[in-house]
Amino acid sequence: MMMHPNFDPVALQLGPFAIRWYALSYIVAFALFIFLGRRRIKQGNTVLTNDMLDDLLTYGVVGVILGGRLGYVLFYNFAQYIDSPLSIFKVWEGGMSFHGGFLGVLVAMLVYAKRHQLGFWQVTDFITPMVPAGLASGRIGNFINGELWGRVTPPDSFWAMGFPQAHYADQAIAATNFQYSQWFNQLGALPRHPSQLYQFALEGLCLFAIVWIFAKKKRPVGQISAVFLIGYGTFRFIAEFARQPDAHLGLLGLGLSMGQWLSLPMIVAGAALFMWAQKNHLVTHK
Known part of the structure; x- marks a missing residue:
């Protein structure tokens, strides 16, 4: 079994100011968005200009941060934040x-x-080929932080990894399972799937290749967005089988996690959008 390196969460300390890996992953994601966006503009696949791209990033940053935080509060930890509303801003x-x-x-x-x-679909079709690169950066940030670790797996699996950050969670699980308690006592940590790396490979690299290549040819408006929805929903659904569900939520109906239940509507919406775009393809991308 491998052990997670347990990186220092602070990437750079400048006096009283600390730059964390978590923040750097977002900065890299936004930089990749600009770089890839300029590539798409240069290829002539859009009416957007470089100045419009910079403005678009500003809108996107606000949407990601506000939506991402509120989504976590509403979908994953509503009760805790109701008890402590000021924590929402942390x-x-x-x-x-x-x-x-x-x-x-x-x-x-x-x-x-x-x-x-x-x-609207003209804008989303432009941005979706760049999004998976940002997701890949985010998953690397998750891995460096040792967060969002995977479910327990046999220690002789070549992918098995112990996460020091999961020590208390490991203890709690080991206390309820004799086999897990033996592994924990022997190894000092439970062997887990490095699910952050699975998501990096699926939602990041694979999805980027699929959507980027698909977007190179002339497509009906909305279809590029549809491929992203189907691809992300499918890859996230698969990766969730290896990811440890949130402790306060566990598995929900049909043995699926919250992430899987939230991904299913994306797949359905993507399939419906793809068929709608195919039927109403009067306006196409270059």
Whole structure:
């Protein structure tokens, strides 16, 4: 069994100011968005300009942060934040939801599209090929922080990894399972799936390749967005089988996690959007 390196969460200390890996993963994601966005503009696949791209990033950042935080509060830990409302603003302590951030970005893109007199799907089709690269950066940040670890797996599995950050969770699980208690006592940690790396590979690298390549050809408006919805929902649903559910939620109906239940509507919506776009493909991307 491998052990997680247990990185220092602070990447750089400048006097009283600390730059955390969590924050750096977001900065890298936004930088990748600009870099890839300029590539798409240069390829001539959009009416957007570089100045419009910078403005678009501002809208996206607001949507990601507000939506991601509110989504985590509403979907994953509502009771705790109701008891302590001021904790909602402590974003440096972690606690962001992709599905909440996704909804926040949709609202931000709707406002952006109206302001610039563009079609909503025209805007989302432009940004979706860049999004998986940002997701990949975020998952690496999760791994460095040793958070969102995976479910327990046999210690002789080549992917098995112990997470020091999961010590108390490991103790709690080991106390209820004899086999797990033996592993915990022998290894000092329970062997787990490094699910952050699975999500990096699936939602990040694989999804980026699929959507980026799909977007290179002329497509009906809305179809690029549809492929992203289907792809992300499917990959997230699969990865959740290896990811440890939130302790206060556990598994929900049908033995599925909250992440899986939130991903299913994305798959259905993506499939419906793809068929709608195919049927109404009067306006196409170059």
